[in-house]
Structures are given as structure tokens and as C-alpha cells.
Amino acid sequence: MSSVPLLLRTLTLSLLFAFVTNVRADAETAHFLEHCHVYKNESDSHDFGVWLNNEKLKLAKHGVPIKLVLSKCDSLRFRIGLPAGKFTYVETDYPKIEDPDNKGNQYFWEPMAPSDAYWLFRFYGWEWAGWRMIHRVTGRVVETVNECSDAPISVGAGFIATICSGNYENVTPTLYVADIRLAETRWSGGLVLGGCQERDRFVLDEMRFKDATRLSVRGHCSKSDSGSRKSMGHAKERIAQIFVVTESGVATQQGSNDLFTGWK
Numbered sequence: 001m002s003s004v005p006l007l008l009r010t011l012t013l014s015l016l017f018a019f020v021t022n023v024r025a026d027a028e029t030a031h032f033l034e035h036c037h038v039y040k041n042e043s044d045s046h047d048f049g050v051w052l053n054n055e056k057l058k059l060a061k062h063g064v065p066i067k068l069v070l071s072k073c074d075s076l077r078f079r080i081g082l083p084a085g086k087f088t089y090v091e092t093d094y095p096k097i098e099d100p101d102n103k104g105n106q107y108f109w110e111p112m113a114p115s116d117a118y119w120l121f122r123f124y125g126w127e128w129a130g131w132r133m134i135h136r137v138t139g140r141v142v143e144t145v146n147e148c149s150d151a152p153i154s155v156g157a158g159f160i161a162t163i164c165s166g167n168y169e170n171v172t173p174t175l176y177v178a179d180i181r182l183a184e185t186r187w188s189g190g191l192v193l194g195g196c197q198e199r200d201r202f203v204l205d206e207m208r209f210k211d212a213t214r215l216s217v218r219g220h221c222s223k224s225d226s227g228s229r230k231s232m233g234h235a236k237e238r239i240a241q242i243f244v245v246t247e248s249g250v251a252t253q254q255g256s257n258d259l260f261t262g263w264k
Contacts, residue, residue, distance in 0.1 A: 028070055029053055036073035039095040048094050055109065062111055066119065078109065080119060080134055088139035090121055090132065107132065115155035118142075122150070133160070142178055145187050145264075156209035159245050163193070163204060163217070173202045175217065175243060177250050179263060189261030194254035195239040196221040202239065215243040 032038070033049050041047045052068070059066050065081030069089075078090040093104030105123040113120035118133040129149035133142045144151065148164035158181040165171045174190040196202050200221040207217050221237040243252045249262035 032070040037097040039097050039100040059109060066109060078107065082139050083137055088134060114153040142180060142185055146176060152204050152207055154207045154209060154215065157212045161207065161215050163207065177245055186263045188250045188263055191243065191250060191252055191259055191261050193217065193239065193241060195237065213245045215245065217241045217243065
């Protein structure tokens with residue numbers, strides 16, 4: 001018997017299964033949007049239904065053990081599979097017809113995490129943003145406590161470092177370190193990265209732990225003319241800074257100044 005018909009039947013069944021799965025997913029999404037009074041934005045780029053479908057497709061594409069659970073209106077959650085059949089969850093808010101300007105955090109799963117040991121989620125609120133990481137084995141949660149919009153993250157043996165910048169005029173790059181050696185995560189205070197002149201923007205080139213306690217941060221200053229025109233021909237001003245993590249906090253040196261911040 002020829003193997004061609006068998007191959008065709010297999011492909012047909014696969015396509016049929018994919019079609020049924022997509023139909024079910026679309027129906028599930030449509031039911032959630034209607035039943036839970038989700039606010040529909042006139043702009044597709046900001047429409048929550050579009051985001052919901054895109055997020056589900058992204059999770060399916062990467063084949064991760066994470067699923068959006070749409071069974072309850074008051075609990076839209078990412079369900080994250082852990083070893084031994086256990087689960088942990090990330091709850092995300094969404095705009096409702098009754099409250100289109102929802103002030104809660106909306107989470108987005110990011111395929112590119114700073115460490116293979118964690119799942120990464122970014123979140124955005126009314127006028128703030130940040131990230132949350134979930135340990136893939138233990139389910140441990142580490143989340144920024146500061147404004148950290150699209151912040152870079154570096155994971156070490158017992159610490160996680162991030163550089164945060166706020167909105168509006170609060171754009172000063174500030175380094176924070178999380179101590180994850182203890183059962184309860186503790187964060188350091190912030191240390192401002194030095195070197196750039198006023199109105200110049202710090203651009204990160206690399207951030208990594210050189211060893212268990214020393215963090216290297218390298219970058220440069222992006223210079224601008226007054227107004228919106230970028231200056232031409234300026235040499236990049238290089239920034240290189242070492243932060244040392246101790247039992248008391250985080251220390252660094254800027255020029256002749258020794259700076260230190262303790263654990264909160």
C-alpha cells in the first residue's frame with residue numbers, strides 16, 4: 001500500500017485539528033469579550049480583543065506551558081505550569097465597559113527572558129510600567145517595586161539587577177538590585193548611573209554580573225541638540241561602572257565619590 005494516502009490523511013487530520021483549535025480559541029475569546037463586558041477601543045492597535053488573540057497566538061507559537069484562562073470575568077489570568085503538575089498564576093487587569101480607563105496592571109508575556117530559569121512578564125499601568133519574573137521550577141515571583149519601563153535585567157547567582165527610568169521628566173537611569181538568596185526578596189535603594197551630561201540620554205551597551213558580587217554596567221551617552229534634531233558628528237561618551245553587592249547593600253564609585261545604598 002502506498003504511503004502517500006496515509007500521509008495525506010495525516011496532514012488533513014492535523015490541519016483539521018488546528019482549525020478546530022483556532023475556532024474554539026476564537027469562540028472562547030469572543031465569549032469572554034462579550035460576557036465580561038470588555039471595553040472595545042475604536043483603534044485596533046489598542047483594542048483589548050486584538051491583544052488577547054495575539055497573546056494567545058504568541059503563547060501557542062512558542063509552545064510554552066503558559067495559558068490564558070478566560071473562565072472568570074474577575075480573574076483573567078496566565079496559568080503557568082510548574083513541575084509535578086503544579087501551577088502558579090499571573091493576574092492581569094483589562095478595560096471594562098464600566099471602567100474603560102482601568103488603573104490596574106496589564107501583563108504581557110515576553111519570549112526573551114534574561115535567564116533560562118525564569119519566565120518574564122512586562123506590565124503596564126496607568127502611568128507606570130515594570131516587569132515580573134517567575135521561576136520556572138519553584139514558581140518564585142520577583143517583581144520590580146519601581147518604575148522600570150522596558151528595563152534591562154541581569155540575573156546573577158543570588159541577585160537580579162535592573163536599570164529603571166520613569167516617565168515624563170523622570171528619565172534618570174537608576175540601578176536597583178534584588179537579593180533573591182533569602183526566602184523573601186529584598187530590594188536595594190537606587191544608585192544613579194553617572195557620566196552623562198544634563199539632557200543627554202544614557203544608552204546601555206552591556207550589563208552583566210562578572211562574578212557572584214560584582215556587576216558591570218557599560219554604556220554611552222546619546223547627545224542631542226536643543227529641539228528635536230539629533231546632533232551629528234559627536235563622539236560617543238563611554239560609561240563604565242562597577243557595582244559591588246555586599247551583605248549591607250550595593251556600592252559603586254563615580255569619579256572620586258564613593259556611593260552606597262542599603263537594603264530596604
